[in-house]
Structures are given as structure tokens and as C-alpha cells.
Amino acid sequence: QVQLVESGGGLAQPGGSLRLSCVASGFTFSSYAMSWARQAPGKGLEWVSGIDIHNSATYGDSVKGRFTISRDGNTVYLQMNSLKIEDTAVYYCNGRRPPSSEYWGQGTQVTVSS
Numbered sequence: 049q050v051q052l053v054e055s056g057g058g059l060a061q062p063g064g065s066l067r068l069s070c071v072a073s074g075f076t077f078s079s080y081a082m083s084w085a086r087q088a089p090g091k092g093l094e095w096v097s098g099i100d101i102h103n104s105a106t107y108g109d110s111v112k113g114r115f116t117i118s119r120d121g122n123t124v125y126l127q128m129n130s131l132k133i134e135d136t137a138v139y140y141c142n143g144r145r146p147p148s149s150e151y152w153g154q155g156t157q158v159t160v161s162s
Contacts, residue, residue, distance in 0.1 A: 050074035050151050052141045057156030060131050064160070068126040070141030070153055080145045082124040084117065086137035086158075096139070097126060110134075131160045 056068040068084070083098035097117040099105045105117050116127040124141060141153035 052143060052151055052153035054139065054141050054153045054156040057139060057158045059159045059161065061162055062131060062133055062160055064131050065127070065129045066131065066158060068128065068139055068141075068156060068158075070124045070126075072122045072124070072143060072151075075143065075149075075151065077119075077122045077143070080143040080149075080151075082117075082119055083142045083144070084124075084126045084139055085142060086135075086139045087155075088134070088137040091137075093140075094137075099124065128158070131158075133160050136160050 051073045052070055054068060054070045056066060060066050081098060081100045084096040085093050086096050087093045095108055096111055097107045097115055099117045099119050107115060114130045118125045136159050138155040138157050140155045143151045
């Protein structure tokens, strides 16, 4: 059974940090590019960051320089620093292997508020 289970969300103050984790099971994790996406209230899904099978990372413009993605074993992480109120969203983990294999986690809520 394929699972992507996110954790680490919660409440943080502006300027604070959180570290999200996504534990994968049921598929060959090392063969999948992993990414994080988020959905803020009333908005569409926004791609945040991705890391390929060679550990090459990319970032959306809104998080570049503040967020760091990494992977280890069967887990992908998102270290979020210098959090802003506009980072408030549900964060989803995604695993993808072309041409058609793709999995999503259930999401974890991140709220940035003073």
C-alpha cells in the first residue's frame, strides 16, 4: 500500500521556522522525484520545491532562500525558515516518476501568525 505521510506542521510566528517531514512507503522512493506543494485558503495549489533522484533541488520564487528541501532514506524534508504570514497553507508531499506514476500525501497545516 502506497503512503506518503506528512508531519511537522503547526503554528509558527513570523520569522520563525518549521521542519516538515514526509515518510514514504509502498513504492521505490529512490526512483521518484519528490516535491512539496501548498494550498492557501481560497487559492489554488502552488508548487513550492522539488528534489530529483540525483538530489538536485529547485524552489519557487516565493520561497527561494528561505526553504530547503532534502531527502534521506524514505523521507523528504522541507526546512522552512524566515516564515511569513503568506506561507500559511496546507502543505502536500508529492512523489512522481514519469510517465504516469504519481502519489500525494494527505497534507499538513502550517499557520504563520503573531
